[in-house]
Structure formats: C-alpha cells, structure tokens
Amino acid sequence: xxxxxxxxxxxxxxxxxxxxxxxxxxxxxxxxxxxxxxxxxxxxxxxxxxxxxxxxxxxxxxxxxxxxxxxxxxxxxxxxxxxxxxxxxxxxxxxxxxxxxxxxxxxxxxxxxxxxxxxxxxxxxxxxxxxxxxxxxxxxxxxxxxxxxxxxxxxxxxxxxxxxxxxxxxxxxxxxxxxxxxxxxxxxxxxxxxxxxxxxxxxxxxxxxxxxxxxxxxxxxxxxxxxxxxxxxxxxxxxxxxxxxxxxxxxxxxxxxxxxxxxxxxxxxxxxxxxxxxxxxxxxxxxxxxxxxxxxxx
Numbered sequence: 288x289x290x291x292x293x294x295x296x297x298x299x300x301x302x303x304x305x306x307x308x309x310x311x312x313x314x315x316x317x318x319x320x321x322x323x324x325x326x327x328x329x330x331x332x333x334x335x336x337x338x339x340x341x342x343x344x345x346x347x348x349x350x351x352x353x354x355x356x357x358x359x360x361x362x363x364x365x366x367x368x369x370x371x372x373x374x375x376x377x378x379x380x381x382x383x384x385x386x387x388x389x390x391x392x393x394x395x396x397x398x399x400x401x402x403x404x405x406x407x408x409x410x411x412x413x414x415x416x417x418x419x420x421x422x423x424x425x426x427x428x429x430x431x432x433x434x435x436x437x438x439x440x441x442x443x444x445x446x447x448x449x450x451x452x453x454x455x456x457x458x459x460x461x462x463x464x465x466x467x468x469x470x471x472x473x474x475x476x477x478x479x480x481x482x483x484x485x486x487x488x489x490x491x492x493x494x495x496x497x498x499x500x501x502x503x504x505x506x507x508x509x510x511x512x513x514x515x516x517x518x519x520x521x522x523x524x525x526x527x528x529x530x531x532x533x534x535x536x537x538x539x540x541x542x543x544x545x546x547x548x549x550x551x552x553x554x555x556x557x558x559x560x561x562x563x564x565x566x567x568x569x570x571x572x573x574x575x576x577x578x579x580x581x582x583x584x585x
Contacts, residue, residue, distance in 0.1 A: 307447035315439040318350035344431035351435040370442035371511035378512040385516030396555030405546035410538040433518040462498030496557040503564040
C-alpha cells in the first residue's frame, strides 16, 4: 500500500507541473490571439490605434492574471509570492534595479558606438507630446506585454518547470516556450485571416536571447519585478531611443549600418547583459547549495 501511494504521489506531481506548464502557456497564447482578433475588429470599426492597443492590453491582462492565479494555487498556498511577485515595498527597489540595468547598458552602448565613430547623435528631442506618448506607451506595454508575459513565462512556466527539472534545464526550456507562443499565435491569425508580422529567424534569435536574460534577472534578483521592469524599459528604450521611429527622443546618424539596433539592443543589452549576469547567477546558486548542505548537516 505504501509503494502504491508513493507512485501515485509522484504521478500527481508529474501531472501537476506538466499541466501547469501547458495550461499557463495555452492561456497566454489564447489571450493574445483573442486580443489580436478583437483588436482587428476594433480597427475595422474605426477605432483609433491607441484605443485598439488599450483594448488588447486589457484583454491579455484580464484573461491571463486570474487564470494563472488559479493554476498556481494548485501548487502553492501563496501563488504569486511563490513566483517572485512580492509586495510593493520590496517590488520598488527590485524594479528600479531592472530598469537601471537597461539604462546603464544602453547608455554604455551609445557611448562606445559614438567613441568608435559608428554613430553620431545629431539631435535631442524633448516635448510634452513626446513625454505623453512615452507614458501612454508604457502603460499599454505594461499590461499588454511586460506584466502578462513575465507572469506567464518567467513566473508560472519557469516555476512549474523548476519543480520537475533543475534550474539550468528550466532556464533553457523557458525561452523555447516563450518563442513558440508568438509563432503559434501567428499561425492562428493566419487561419483566422488576420494579417500579422512575419516571424523571421532574426526575431526568433532575439526572443530567445530576450527570454534568457529576463529569466536570469528573475533568478539573480529573486523577484519577478526586476524582469518586469527590465522588459518594460527595454521596450521603451528600443521604441523611443534606439529605433528611429516617428516619435523619438534622439536622432543619430549611423556610419556603420546596424550600429544602433544591432550593437545597442542586441549586443549590449542582451549579450553583454547576459554575460554579466551568468557569474552572479552561478555564485547565487553556489551559496544556496552551500546553505542547504549546512542545513542538512545540522
């Protein structure tokens, strides 16, 4: 009887972590698809771009957050705390850490590119309109991308994977599931007759690197707010500073093609950012194992 109960318990745990991974991933994919479907309908009805984005952001967050809470409740008595979503007092310094990491790495990238003669900043723009556009984009990006994506992938999916696999394996598997989400949504949009941006190899590599560094930040800081803030700051930095869109705070000339987007965004923020975090994550893991060994001996 005892052997039967042990096996049953192992099977329940196996099904629980796997079910959580599949359901949380599926929840996000479904929410994102529904948001794009309703957003497309809103555009056809004459809604403005801002209204469309606001509707999509609301749908994704309102669909993912409650369902993820229910899934996590099956695995932990403190659902959001178990994935590193702490209270506001702890969240603020952790969030500042994530945002500052983007600012420091991006600023260093611009400085290096300028000193090497790859780029030259020609204009700095600042106006009430730009600040308002930035703030509105931040709010939409938080609810449409940064918060639900981090809660799903760096939070729930990683937490469930780590219940079954080692930290290293979970760290490798999570970005793959992260990339599969937009690919699946793009396929669903194609079936539904909705236009969507092409999924290119460059985009897949970018998402893999992005998902990896975000997970490292979660592991190193011990807080999901760090990866949320990094995610949000990364998006706003790309849209309003690095990529030369219609609304931007700086204008620069590139003497080396791709020096802005490729060097600052991909190399400095993702590659260098990851290389700096890896030894910290290893040291943190080593200290944690050492404390566990001491507890066992005691």
